Amino acid sequence: MSVVAIQAPGSDQFRAAFREEAVELLRDLEASLLNLQDSNEDPEAVAGIFRNLHTIKGSGAMFGFTILASFTHHLENAFDAVRDGRVTLSRELIDLALQGIDHMRGLILNAHAGDRRPRMALVDKVTRLIASGTPGTSVVEGEATPTPQVVPFGDSRVWGISFTPGPDMMRFGSDPALLIRELAGMGQLEARADLSQLPSLTEIDPERCYASWELALYTGADENVIRDVFIFVEDLCFLRICSEDIEEAVAVPAVAQTVPDSPEPRAEVDPIVRVDASASPAAIKDRGPVEAGSTSMSPQQAKEAKSYDGGDRGGIRVAASKLDQLINLVGELVTVQARLSELALRRDDNEISSVAEEVERLTSSLRESSMNVRMMPVRNTFERFRRLVYDLARDLSKSVNLTIEGAETELDKTVLDQLSDPLLHLIRNSMDHGLETTGDRLRAGKSEQGHLHLSARHSGASVLIGVSDDGRGIDIARVRQRGIERGLISADAVLSESEIFSLIFEPGFSTAVEVTDLSGRGVGMDVVRRNIEKLRGNIDVASKPGKGTTVTLRIPLTLAIIDGLLVTIGDQYFVLPLAHTLECIELSRAEIDRSEGKQLINVRGELIAYIRLREYFGIEGDLQEFEQVMLVDTDSGRFGLVVDRVLGDCQTMVKSLGHLYQKINELSGATILGNGCVALILDPHRLVQECIRSLHPSARAVARAPAGARASLRAGPGSDIADANSNKIVPISRSSAPVGA
Amino acid sequence: MSMAEMTDMRQYLTFRLGSEIFAIDVAKVREVLDLTAITPIPRTPELMAGVINLRGSVVPVVDLRQCLDMAKTVSTRNTCIVVVEVVLDGESTIIGALADSVEEVIDLDSAQIQPAPRIGMQVRVDFIRGMGKRENSFIMILDIDRVFTAEELRGTSTENTATEAAA
Numbered sequence: 001m002s003v004v005a006i007q008a009p010g011s012d013q014f015r016a017a018f019r020e021e022a023v024e025l026l027r028d029l030e031a032s033l034l035n036l037q038d039s040n041e042d043p044e045a046v047a048g049i050f051r052n053l054h055t056i057k058g059s060g061a062m063f064g065f066t067i068l069a070s071f072t073h074h075l076e077n078a079f080d081a082v083r084d085g086r087v088t089l090s091r092e093l094i095d096l097a098l099q100g101i102d103h104m105r106g107l108i109l110n111a112h113a114g115d116r117r118p119r120m121a122l123v124d125k126v127t128r129l130i131a132s133g134t135p136g137t138s139v140v141e142g143e144a145t146p147t148p149q150v151v152p153f154g155d156s157r158v159w160g161i162s163f164t165p166g167p168d169m170m171r172f173g174s175d176p177a178l179l180i181r182e183l184a185g186m187g188q189l190e191a192r193a194d195l196s197q198l199p200s201l202t203e204i205d206p207e208r209c210y211a212s213w214e215l216a217l218y219t220g221a222d223e224n225v226i227r228d229v230f231i232f233v234e235d236l237c238f239l240r241i242c243s244e245d246i247e248e249a250v251a252v253p254a255v256a257q258t259v260p261d262s263p264e265p266r267a268e269v270d271p272i273v274r275v276d277a278s279a280s281p282a283a284i285k286d287r288g289p290v291e292a293g294s295t296s297m298s299p300q301q302a303k304e305a306k307s308y309d310g311g312d313r314g315g316i317r318v319a320a321s322k323l324d325q326l327i328n329l330v331g332e333l334v335t336v337q338a339r340l341s342e343l344a345l346r347r348d349d350n351e352i353s354s355v356a357e358e359v360e361r362l363t364s365s366l367r368e369s370s371m372n373v374r375m376m377p378v379r380n381t382f383e384r385f386r387r388l389v390y391d392l393a394r395d396l397s398k399s400v401n402l403t404i405e406g407a408e409t410e411l412d413k414t415v416l417d418q419l420s421d422p423l424l425h426l427i428r429n430s431m432d433h434g435l436e437t438t439g440d441r442l443r444a445g446k447s448e449q450g451h452l453h454l455s456a457r458h459s460g461a462s463v464l465i466g467v468s469d470d471g472r473g474i475d476i477a478r479v480r481q482r483g484i485e486r487g488l489i490s491a492d493a494v495l496s497e498s499e500i501f502s503l504i505f506e507p508g509f510s511t512a513v514e515v516t517d518l519s520g521r522g523v524g525m526d527v528v529r530r531n532i533e534k535l536r537g538n539i540d541v542a543s544k545p546g547k548g549t550t551v552t553l554r555i556p557l558t559l560a561i562i563d564g565l566l567v568t569i570g571d572q573y574f575v576l577p578l579a580h581t582l583e584c585i586e587l588s589r590a591e592i593d594r595s596e597g598k599q600l601i602n603v604r605g606e607l608i609a610y611i612r613l614r615e616y617f618g619i620e621g622d623l624q625e626f627e628q629v630m631l632v633d634t635d636s637g638r639f640g641l642v643v644d645r646v647l648g649d650c651q652t653m654v655k656s657l658g659h660l661y662q663k664i665n666e667l668s669g670a671t672i673l674g675n676g677c678v679a680l681i682l683d684p685h686r687l688v689q690e691c692i693r694s695l696h697p698s699a700r701a702v703a704r705a706p707a708g709a710r711a712s713l714r715a716g717p718g719s720d721i722a723d724a725n726s727n728k729i730v731p732i733s734r735s736s737a738p739v740g741a
Numbered sequence: 742m743s744m745a746e747m748t749d750m751r752q753y754l755t756f757r758l759g760s761e762i763f764a765i766d767v768a769k770v771r772e773v774l775d776l777t778a779i780t781p782i783p784r785t786p787e788l789m790a791g792v793i794n795l796r797g798s799v800v801p802v803v804d805l806r807q808c809l810d811m812a813k814t815v816s817t818r819n820t821c822i823v824v825v826e827v828v829l830d831g832e833s834t835i836i837g838a839l840a841d842s843v844e845e846v847i848d849l850d851s852a853q854i855q856p857a858p859r860i861g862m863q864v865r866v867d868f869i870r871g872m873g874k875r876e877n878s879f880i881m882i883l884d885i886d887r888v889f890t891a892e893e894l895r896g897t898s899t900e901n902t903a904t905e906a907a908a
Contacts, residue, residue, distance in 0.1 A: 332797035572780065617783030655799040657792065659834045661782055670780075670792060670799045678780040678794050 014173040018063045020317070022108045025052050026101050027380070033101070034386045037094050046089065049097075050079040056104065058232060062178055068107040071119055074126045075100045081130050095394075096125055098387070157243060159219065159226060164212035164238035171207045174233045180213065182229050187219030212238075320413065323374055330363075330370045331653040337363040338674025371561060374414070378456045378465070379407035381416055385427055389452060392431045399438055399449045400431065409456035411463055415535055415555055419465065422531045425524035426467040426551050427452065434471030434549050444546065446470065462537070462579070463557060468550035474543040479503055501541035505529040536577075536668065536683075538635070566650045566679065567630065567643040569614050570621030573679035574643065575652055575671060580684045582631040582638070584646055589625055601629055601640055610640030611691050632684040639688050654681060665690050749851040753873065755880060756823060756840040758806050761863075763840075764847070764873055764882045765825065771835065773843050774822040787813065790839060793822065800824065802837035808888050809864045814839045827889045836889055847880075849873045854882065 029052045032045050053076040061069035075097060081087040100122055161183070165176050183189050191213055198210045217226065223241055230239055337359050344356035382404045393400040411419070435441075435450035442448060455466040476497065483489040483503045503509060507526040532539050537555040556562065556579070564575035565584075585603065587610075600607050610629050614621075629640040652671035657664065668683040753764035754773075774795070779802050781791040788807035792799050802822055806814045814820065819842035826835055857869040864881060868888050873880040 335794075335797045619783070657782070657799060658801050659829045659832060660789065660801045660803075660836065661785070661792075664782060664785065666784065667782070672794045672797060672799065676794055677778065678792050678799055680780065680782065 015063050015065075018059055018065070019108050022056050022060065023105065025056055026105050026108070027384070028052055030098065030101055030387055031383050033094055033097055034390055036089065037091065037390075043083070046079060046083050050076065050083055053079060054228070058228070060108075061182055062174060062232065064178075065107065067119075068104060071100070071107065071123065072104060074123045075104075078126050078130050087130055087132075090129075093129055096122065096129065098390075100126070157218070159217045159223070160240075160242050161215040161217060161226065162213070162238070162240045163215060163230070165209040165233070166236045166238065167208055169233055169236040170209045172233075172236060174236065176209055176211070176213070179229055179233070180215070183215065183217055183226070186221050186225070187217055189218075190216040323413075326370055327374065330367050331655075333363055334367055334653060335672045335674075335676075339676060342674045367561075371412075374412050375410035375557075376413050376416055377408050377410050378416065378419075378463075379404075381420055381423070382407050382454050382456070384420070385423065385454065388424065388427060389431065392428065396431060397437065398431070398435055400435060400452055401449050402452045402454065404454050406456040409458060409463055411456075411555065412557060415557075418531055418535055419553075419555065422528040422553065423454075423465070423467065425528050427454075429524055430467060430469040430471065430549065434469040434473075436472055440472075444472075458557075459554070462554045465553040465555060466550055467553075468548060470548040473545040473547055473549055474501060474504070474541070475545065476500055476543070482509065498541060501543060502539070504541070505539065533685075561651055561653055562681070564650055564652055564681065565630070566647040566673070567628070568645045568647060569617065569643050570619040572619055573647075573673060573677055574613075575650065575679050575681045576630055576632070576641070576643075576684065577668075577681070578649060580632045580634065582633055585629045585631065585640070587627045587629045587642060589623070592627075603631065606638075608638050608640050610642050611688070612642045614642070614644070616691055616694075632688070634685045634688045636685070636688050636692065639684075641682070641684065641687070652679070652681065750848055751851075752846050753849055753880070753882060754823070754846050755844040756821070757842045757844060758809065758840060759811060762844065762878065762880045764849075764880045765823065765885050766882070767846060769825045769827065769885050771824040771826050774824060774837070776816055776820040776822060776839075790814075793837060795824065795835075795837075798835070800835050800837050802839060803889065805838040805840060805888070809868065814841065817841070825885055825889075827886045829890055834889075838885075847873075847875065849875075849882075857881070 029049060032049050032052075036042065036045050036049075053072055057069045057072040057076055060066075060072060078087065078093060078097070082089050082093070087093070103119060103122060163176070163179075165174075169176070180189070180191060184191075192215075194212045194214065195210070197212070198204075204210075219226075223243065226241055227234075227239075230237065337356075341356045341360055344352045347353075386402055389400055389402045392398075430452055435452070436444065436446075438448050441450065451470045453466070453468045455464075455468075457464055480489070480495070480500050480503075483500070483506075484491050486506075486509065488503055488506055488509070489495065505525045505528060509525065529539060532553055532555070535555055537553055540552045540554070541549065542552070543549040562575075563578040565578055565581055567574050567576060585601065587601065591601075599610050599612065601610055602608075608631065613619075614623075624644050627642050627644060628646050629642050630646070631638060631640055650673075654669040655671060656662075657667060657670055661667070665686040666683060667680050668686075669681045671679050671681060673679050752767040754767050754770050755762055755764045757763075774793075777793055779791040779793055782789065788804045790802040790804045792801050794800075804814050805823075806812065821840050821843045822837040823840050823843065824835060824837050826833055828834070853874050854871040855874065857866050857872055859866060862869065862881075868884055870882045870884040873882050
């Protein structure tokens, strides 16, 4: 924070931090709510929800999100009532709370209030729900909304509060005026400000609060509620709260003890809070009277303070862009290090060599740990779908149980971000088409509740993400028939099961008889394939009629670094992803001559077509006596890619070719080698597809016909459909061609 | 000289393509490099010279001569890569442009710049922002954003989409 700028509390910086934190809290809230419906009334979980709501309310009010605070207050009331056993936790309440959370998220992200009617409706419902669960309406909880509300003064009394903000309180973003306003909302407040400490204008520090207050509050709220107002500034101010009625004040901690809470965390919590307090000597000095006045901090408060301090989170928040920058720098370092190693090799100087080796060792561990920083567990991505499944199950009136496995599996953040959409579509598809209604399930002799399983596990340099259901499975005959109807496959094509299943990822492909809100338009699966291809992953579908469907996504761990084989053609370097390479076969000039122009190679009895990259890429230079055929496994089958020489394996940092070259399908990027040269990274799938397309104009003609027909049926980007179409058709007609030739 | 006139003064980097002198606003120029190894990208038009390693980044290089309908650049000792920052599709992009030789940075007053004549130019008029007058010669000030967003350069994308559409 700059010294010159006056950071008013509620400034953008703090608001942004609050937003981030609040959105995370909402996510936690959602998760605990959804867990609650499974585990029924778990007092610990209810208390957790209450605490989260309270934190959002409190800090929301502090940063000027007044509407959010007052709305949250109602939800908080509801869960307070649940906690006290006045209201039972019903499904209706969970539904309401989930809706409320959505609304809160909107309020947090959009800052402005939006339409107040849905909010009022929600508040109304919540209030009625609380009322219905409370026979003898006695509102114990004080109102903390910024707008003053009338509180029944049944057992009200006067509280004397003396409040002196510490020197750092405003600096940390707390506004005493907001706190006092919140107190005013609890009842009748008389405030007297003491300005005697105010220095002359020239000496004033604008970030410091010089005033202190003596407050008299007449309210029905108990001490805890009053203390809650100050919960976030407790360590930053001098606070004394005393009641006119001493006996009542002593009784307060006893009430707090009834809050269900395990003793262990309490023991941990207190020291943490103390350590924080010791950070500011003034706070320690000020702390004494607080404790003297209130016997001790109630466990509930301690816990809340702890969660606010972030004591239970062992991490820091870093902007993703900063990480990207770090990775880029490491990438440059790797390149420079490779140059150094090469130089050392040529110099034959022991001293340089040893330094180069040391640098190499350090760089590689630096690279590994910086890549690691970007790795995040799939948990958040998976857990987010709990809500989706819950909502969908309700809308479809199906009973679905979602289980999650391997949530701790880590993936690069960029990959994770792009995984959300495909998973969403797969889950929707499973919920809508896969899982049957309860009636159908019982008739089929299955358990009443459908089962949806999300899993993640490592497999080499990839992660396998599975979405499985125990629904009715894919009707293979129907898919095949639709494929023929749509001209995607020929009627007599011999296809494997997985080849037929892969048809469901064609754009516009749907076997659904009727289009529902959720799916059936045939768009979702196409999105899945596009996204997964973008991640350089692939999809496998397995399905048994009546037993269920499993879709497995194989995703590379990271997009930034791949294992590859470095090859040369002429004087140009290329990298072939190791994941797709099967083997490497030598091809002599004599063999080429013998084959009389047929580009086929016999690999242990199997004829495999090869592509001469030198010709395909138009690279000049002398032909080698022996060339290398790299056998690659692609979606279109096995193919050989002919290169001049194979130099060896390499780990490469993938760099984008940039805007100008983004449409070059055969390449997935470039990398910089140790000698400073740029090597191009091949994309075998696309390379084979493009090559087939350019070599076989007849294959194009086949593909064009259905594409034209489609365009008249469906208004949409015709070229895209044609593109994806031909991908499918061409390989089929092609894969049979070489064998027959 | 009044303030208004002062602010109209701008700096331009001048370079030679063949016998012609061109200029680019220095604000667009990131740096000037000696010619290094350019890795050609297969299956792209000839005017897309390829990519270079610019301190660890992969930067595309374009044959500016061919963009302006001149013959292909023949590399000499004087050939340079002028690295410019242009906006493509609303995204700031770094591109290298091949120049036969880089001359100097000059100051031009807006009064010294005339609009390009509609005819009698060998370069497409819409690529020219104006003609700068210096001593007895004219310098063509290029609208480099426009040169690089032109259809011809995006030929790679349009051509490829065309084949895709046809396929």
